[in-house]
Amino acid sequence: xxxxxxxxxxxxxxxxxxxxxxxxxxxxxxxxxxxxxxxxxxxxxxxxxxxxxxxxxxxxxxxxxxxxxxxxxxxxxxxxxxxxxxxxxxxxxxxxxxxxxxxxxxxxxxxxxxxxxxxxxxxxxxxxxxxxxxxxxxxxxxxxxxxxxxxxxxxxxxxxxxxxxxxxxxxxxxxxxxxxxxxxxxxxxxxxxxxxxxxxxxxxxxxxxxxxxxxxxxxxxxxxxxxxxxxxxxxxxxxxxxxxxxxxxxxxxxxxxxxxxxxxxxxxxxxxxxxxxxxxxxxxxxxxxxxxxxxxxxxxxxxxxxxxxxxxxxxxxxxxxxxxxxxxxxxxx
Numbered sequence: 001x002x003x004x005x006x007x008x009x010x011x012x013x014x015x016x017x018x019x020x021x022x023x024x025x026x027x028x029x030x031x032x033x034x035x036x037x038x039x040x041x042x043x044x045x046x047x048x049x050x051x052x053x054x055x056x057x058x059x060x061x062x063x064x065x066x067x068x069x070x071x072x073x074x075x076x077x078x079x080x081x082x083x084x085x086x087x088x089x090x091x092x093x094x095x096x097x098x099x100x101x102x103x104x105x106x107x108x109x110x111x112x113x114x115x116x117x118x119x120x121x122x123x124x125x126x127x128x129x130x131x132x133x134x135x136x137x138x139x140x141x142x143x144x145x146x147x148x149x150x151x152x153x154x155x156x157x158x159x160x161x162x163x164x165x166x167x168x169x170x171x172x173x174x175x176x177x178x179x180x181x182x183x184x185x186x187x188x189x190x191x192x193x194x195x196x197x198x199x200x201x202x203x204x205x206x207x208x209x210x211x212x213x214x215x216x217x218x219x220x221x222x223x224x225x226x227x228x229x230x231x232x233x234x235x236x237x238x239x240x241x242x243x244x245x246x247x248x249x250x251x252x253x254x255x256x257x258x259x260x261x262x263x264x265x266x267x268x269x270x271x272x273x274x275x276x277x278x279x280x281x282x283x284x285x286x287x288x289x290x291x292x293x294x295x296x297x298x299x300x301x302x303x304x305x306x307x308x309x310x311x312x313x314x315x316x317x318x319x320x321x322x323x324x325x326x327x328x329x330x331x332x333x
Contacts, residue, residue, distance in 0.1 A: 002045035010041040022098060039094055043104060068125040068307055069105035070097055073141060075133035076110060082220060083247055084275045085292065086130055089151070092296030093128055100304050110137060117144055126307055128299050132194065133158070149303040151295055153272075154196050155318075161306060162316045163299045167244075167272070170288040170321040171200035174242050174270045177286075177323055179208065182332030183240040183268060187213040187231070189224055189252060190244025197244045197272065213238050217248070224251030232259050239332060243271035246278045249285055264330035274324055283327035291319050 007022075008015040013034060021030055021038045030038070041047075072090050094104040108116045117140065126147035129138075132154045141148060148160045153167030178186050188201040192214065205212050213236060217227035224243065228251070243249040249271040253263065261267045263283055270286045271278070278285035298317055305311055 002047045004047065006045045007038065007041045007047045010044060011037040013038065022095070035091075039091070042098065046103065069103050070303065071105050071124065071127040071145075072107040072130060073113070073127050074107070074109040074130045075137055076131045083245070084277055085245065085247075085273045085290070088275065088292050089130060089296050092293055093300050096297050096300035097304065100300070102304065102307075113137065113140065126303055128303060134194070147303060147306045149299050149306070151299045153290065154194075157316070160314055161302045162314070163295055163302065163319065164316065165290050165295060165319045165321050166196070168196040168200040170272045170290065171197040171242070171244070172204065173288050173321060173323050174272065175201060175204045177325075178240045178242065178268065178270060178329065179204075181240075181268065181329060184208075184210055185213060185238045185240070186210065187215060187236065187238040187241045188244070189215040189217060189228060189241050190248055191219060192216045195244070201242065219245050219248055221247050221251035221254075224248040225255045226251075228252050228255040229259065232261075238267070240268040240270070240329070243269065246271045246273040246275045246285065246287060249278065249287075250281070253281060253285075264328050268329040270329055272321075279326075281328075286326045286329045287324050289322040289324045291321075294319055 004015045004018050008018045011018065011034075013030070017030055017034070018038055021035050022042065072093060074086060090104075090107060097104060106116070124145050127141060127145045129141060129148060129150045129152075131152055133141075133150065133152075138158060142160075150156075150158055150160055150162040152162075153165055153170065155164050155166050155168065156162075175186065186205070188198060190197060192198040198214075201214075202212065204210075215224075215227040215231045215236075217223040224247075228241070232255070241252055243252055249269055252269055256263055256267050256269070263269055270288075272288045272290065274287045274289035278287055298319070302315060302317065
């Protein structure tokens with residue numbers, strides 16, 4: 001059985017640093033790069049909080065606790081590792097389940113799902129589904145895992161435990177904010193197929209008699225950059241851009257600069273998620289705060305409670321979002 005020293009040796013840090021990261025306030029215990037190495041070492045060595053000294057303190061409880069592992073499945077089509085929102089969410093989940101005596105077995109995306117599921121024909125323990133999931137993928141996951149929890153901005157009744165922060169509501173907050181500043185030519189930039197943030201935009205412009213200005217691109221900086229540049233070159237005129245997520249806004253910033261548009265003087269920009277990166281953009285990005293920490297914590301708690309037979313009926317938990325006003329939007333005269 002692995003020890004904290006094994007983890008420290010593999011990660012190239014001291015045992016005390018490992019202890020602070022896995023048991024304490026990880027945000028202040030070490031740098032992001034060091035924390036990442038430690039959690040990779042935890043997975044590689046299969047280190048568990050139920051071992052060694054903690055086992056002596058709670059022997060009976062540890063013996064009775066089921067030794068199950070949990071997977072994280074990124075259900076959307078693009079790779080999860082390009083979006084800091086999901087990277088942070090997975091980190092929160094891993095830390096939470098670890099402290100409850102469980103381990104994160106693996107993380108994989110929709111593109112790798114078929115090969116991953118074929119590698120083990122036995123029914124697996126549990127998984128947390130991250131992001132928008134279609135019916136075909138959901139059915140495969142239900143056939144593969146005994147227990148599932150869905151975490152997303154897409155509010156859907158999937159018949160499984162769910163933790164939701166409404167993308168529809170977050171888009172409404174952003175759009176109403178832009179409208180209150182006097183903007184009437186508002187562009188939506190992001191994915192539109194089966195996307196509730198786009199649904200909210202479409203309903204908003206219809207209700208206010210505005211023109212639909214849409215740049216249909218994947219949620220990546222590069223696609224957003226190319227999409228906005230093409231739209232502006234094609235003659236699209238807008239005073240504000242609503243980006244469906246923060247990483248898209250990063251691409252929009254670059255496109256605006258290259259088109260000689262000043263933010264927010266010529267173009268106001270707002271997005272969704274409030275990842276740490278956007279606080280270092282110039283000007284600082286206004287966005288809708290999604291409570292990542294709480295999403296991950298509640299998802300982990302729900303799944304573990306389900307595994308340990310704490311509840312049997314599907315639970316749907318809703319968390320609120322919040323407008324964060326910074327410097328990337330201005331009021332029109």
